[in-house]
Amino acid sequence: MTSSARRTRFWRSSRAARPKPKAMMRPSRVSTARSTRVNKTMRENFLNHQRFAVWGAGVSGVAAANLLARRGKDVVLSDIKPLDALAEVQERLHPGVKLVGGQNVLDAREVIVVSPGMKPSHPDFERAREQGAHVISEVELAWEASKTRWIGITGTDGKTTTTSLVGQMLQQADVEHVVAGNIGLPLCAVVEALSEDAVVVAELSAFQLWSCHNPQPTAATVTNVAADHLDYFESFGEYAAAKLRIFELQKGEGVAVVPMRDRLVRRWFKEPKGQRVVGFSNRPDDVSELDEAVWFDDDQGWTREEDGVDLCWLESFDDTELFGAHNQLNLACAAALARSVGVSWEHITEAALSFEPLAHRMEYVGEGNEVSFVDDSKATNAHASLAGLQNLDAGFVVIAGGVDKGLDLKGWAKHVACEAGAVVLLGEIAGRMEDALKAAGATKVCRATSMEDAVEQAFKRARPGSTVVLSPACSSFDMFESYAHRGRVFQAAVEALISSLP
Secondary structure, three states: OOOOOOOOOOEEEOOOOOOOOOOOOOOOOOOOOOHHHOOHHHOOOHHHOOEEEEEOOOHHHHHHHHHHHHOOOEEEEEEOOOHHHOHHHHHOOOOOEEEEEOOOOOOOOOEEEEOOOOOOOOHHHHHHHHOOOEEEEHHHHHHHHOOOEEEEEEOOOOHHHHHHHHHHHHHHOOOOEEEEEOOOOOHHHOHHHOOOOOEEEEEOOHHHHOOOOOOOOOEEEEOOOOOOOOOOOOOHHHHHHHHHHHHHOOOOOOEEEEEOOOHHHHHHOOOOOOOEEEEEEOOHHHHOOOOOEEEEEOOEEEEEOOOOOEEEEEOOHHHOOOOOHHHHHHHHHHHHHHHHOOOOHHHHHHHHHHOOOOOOOOEEEEEEOOEEEEEOOOOOOHHHHHHHHOOOOOOOEEEEEOEOOOOOOHHHHHHHHHHOOEEEEEOOOHHHHHHHHHHOOOOOEEEOOOHHHHHHHHHHHOOOOOEEEEOOOOEOOOOOOOHHHHHHHHHHHHHHHHHHOO
């Protein structure tokens, strides 16, 4: 069916006057068009400095160093890897960048641009501060080098899908934009070329946000906050604070798109912060008292704006290629963000209907002997794994495991023990996962030595009509280069298995 044939029929319904919401009072409306730029000169402008060190020669570090060199700065890019291991990096550098290996160079630098891979507790940061250096992220440089509006998106789960959806909505509306940040394209590599009318759609991780000072997104969201990366941050509180920093950076201006299903984020807005608040949910009751919201009521997408009238903007979620309640939340969030920069509901709907889901996120791989295979390799924590598994019928066989990030497995194990037909475990966390599953009452738990072995064992334990799902609930770096690599290996193993069946 073509997108024009699937175009949603819009209709409106009147609502009685509602009292002001008790939990989140809406402040006076502010202009979102250029409000984020007004106070820029009133803060520390790090690009006014001359001597920079960039720590970490990954893609964001290279992009930051090149941006600084293009602006005539004295910049050193350093990495703890030895210099002879950085030959490929040297080829991608501006001639004005000096590359140093084997250390994090300080050398009386005024500003240190840090790699998102370095923990906030790294001792070199204290050394830099004692010297009087500013410690900032690559995101900070990109913000100062840009001339346009930003949409900032973070969260434990769903941020990449939400970011991609916003990009598609802007594209549908023919708005000049770029999708960059934690999604794979460094912000410093692209922001300078944009006009003032463009929009930067920035996916931002907690690793990037903790060292941000000045970026002030026109619209911002935290999709949710759940325990993750506790091997990087010293506590859940520190991790949550890094996520919520995106709202603090708004300085009480612009639009805050708030997940009404997330108690922690919702509680942060219990008292007005100054932003215009737009709530989103997949349950109507969550937003019934809000002046502005985007939500799903069963299969239909709805919105309420300042006129107090509810508008149905999507007749059926099933008309999209997205799957599951978690993707209803992602779509509602993206719609609110796109709307905040002026995208029409018609364009938002068309983008939703034409959007192709991202790889390794509850991705259907194939079927053999009436057993379906699904790749959810992007589920790198227990909360994300649960979000996908809760959409499957009971009796599924789950392949899980990977790097132990110190997360609480009790809730995940309870659901899996009740709903899964069997569990196949991989990786360094396999022992702790097995203990948690057995404590929750699971009996059909086994271990595999490789992904190929895991797929074979899972298939043997799956009943006709059931699903084998890769839902690791862990990072991948003990056995694979990334979650995407893990997903590709899983898909190759599934394809090999299916092709071998009689």
